[in-house]
Amino acid sequence: MKQMLNSYADAAHTLSADSAQLAVRCREVSMSFKKKNVLHGVSFEIKRGSIVGLLGPNGAGKSTLMRILTGLMEPSAGSVEVLGSKPSVDTLRDLSFLPDRGQLPNWLTAEQWLGYASGIYPDWDRSLENQWVRKLEVDVSLRIATLSRGQEARLQLLTCLSRRAPLVILDEPFTGVDLLSRENISSAIADEAAAGDRTFLIATHDIREMESLFDRILLIGDGTIKGVYDTEALRAQGQSVESCYREVFA
Amino acid sequence: MPPDIIWNLQDFQIDPSRPLYEQFVEQIRAMIAKGQLAPGTRLPSVRETAASLRVNPTTVMKAYQELERLRLTITHRGQGTFVTDEADAIRQSRRELARGAVRRMEELASSIGLTLEELIALANEEE
Numbered sequence: 001m002k003q004m005l006n007s008y009a010d011a012a013h014t015l016s017a018d019s020a021q022l023a024v025r026c027r028e029v030s031m032s033f034k035k036k037n038v039l040h041g042v043s044f045e046i047k048r049g050s051i052v053g054l055l056g057p058n059g060a061g062k063s064t065l066m067r068i069l070t071g072l073m074e075p076s077a078g079s080v081e082v083l084g085s086k087p088s089v090d091t092l093r094d095l096s097f098l099p100d101r102g103q104l105p106n107w108l109t110a111e112q113w114l115g116y117a118s119g120i121y122p123d124w125d126r127s128l129e130n131q132w133v134r135k136l137e138v139d140v141s142l143r144i145a146t147l148s149r150g151q152e153a154r155l156q157l158l159t160c161l162s163r164r165a166p167l168v169i170l171d172e173p174f175t176g177v178d179l180l181s182r183e184n185i186s187s188a189i190a191d192e193a194a195a196g197d198r199t200f201l202i203a204t205h206d207i208r209e210m211e212s213l214f215d216r217i218l219l220i221g222d223g224t225i226k227g228v229y230d231t232e233a234l235r236a237q238g239q240s241v242e243s244c245y246r247e248v249f250a
Numbered sequence: 251m252p253p254d255i256i257w258n259l260q261d262f263q264i265d266p267s268r269p270l271y272e273q274f275v276e277q278i279r280a281m282i283a284k285g286q287l288a289p290g291t292r293l294p295s296v297r298e299t300a301a302s303l304r305v306n307p308t309t310v311m312k313a314y315q316e317l318e319r320l321r322l323t324i325t326h327r328g329q330g331t332f333v334t335d336e337a338d339a340i341r342q343s344r345r346e347l348a349r350g351a352v353r354r355m356e357e358l359a360s361s362i363g364l365t366l367e368e369l370i371a372l373a374n375e376e377e
Binding site: 194215 | 269
């Protein structure tokens with residue numbers, strides 16, 4: 001019996017080690033700036049095609065972790081794989097990133113920006129762009145400087161979703177965004193996730209708006225992973241994403 | 251071909267601490283049993299449903315598969331998913347809903363020390 005259990009464990013291990021099915025794998029990732037430890041021994045995996053929430057209080061290390069996944073930063077220790085490769089300039093091609101407090105060139109109109117972006121990104125899809133302009137109700141004739149925060153957030157998301165990149169990483173897509181724009185954005189994410197084999201990693205504080213969207217949640221606090229949960233499994237035990245979050249962080 | 255209806259989040263009462271797919275199955279099943287969703291109605295696709303309810307597409311797919319397994323819906327390749335027009339399947343689903351309701355009533359009755367028949371008799375007793 002014990003042997004059987006062991007062989008199951010082995011099988012599970014080889015399954016989880018099958019990187020072809022993984023969009024992201026982090027092993028013992030640590031990051032320190034000067035003497036400050038921002039991430040410590042972070043390990044997790046994200047399966048392709050899933051929508052994963054990265055949840056945790058301010059200063060937990062979410063943005064740093066996302067920047068490491070994009071290759072903008074290299075971890076002090078540990079290993080990271082994004083779609084099977086180490087994050088670098090090369091993996092940027094397969095990854096669409098919405099940074100926290102990102103800045104679009106505000107002297108352009110939204111239309112000029114989208115024209116420019118379509119030239120930078122080889123995987124830009126004009127028909128996707130048109131679809132999202134319509135669904136996210138972005139007035140492309142407006143100058144970016146004159147957009148409200150909600151309009152600018154929708155334009156940023158539109159920029160991410162108009163690419164065919166298989167991995168989409170969104171850092172706080174809802175900051176300063178009104179209720180209806182938030183609903184529009186989460187509807188767009190559900191739609192895009194249903195359309196294809198895309199993987200989403202989303203950091204957010206807006207648990208109520210997003211909890212139905214997530215397959216899994218990664219809870220991160222003080223630079224370490226506090227838990228990884230399958231959301232439907234949590235609910236089967238009578239817990240909501242919110243109550244789980246409270247239990248872990250309260 | 252567009253669907254005959256579009257789901258709206260207000261059509262559902264979702265409890266965030268119960269499996270979502272179960273709740274969608276229960277509530278769509280009740281809509282079919284009550285005739286609120288008529289036989290032959292074309293349902294929105296998984297993608298349309300995920301987008302309009304802002305819910306994980308895998309959850310919607312699971313709910314749709316369960317409805318299909320219960321023979322309450324039928325999928326025609328390339329055309330979409332439809333509410334069944336087999337009166338049998340709907341009848342059976344109504345029966346199961348009725349049994350569930352009676353079971354809950356029985357539990358309620360036994361919590362005050364009565365059988366279901368006694369509960370009904372007591373409720374109908376004249377002043």
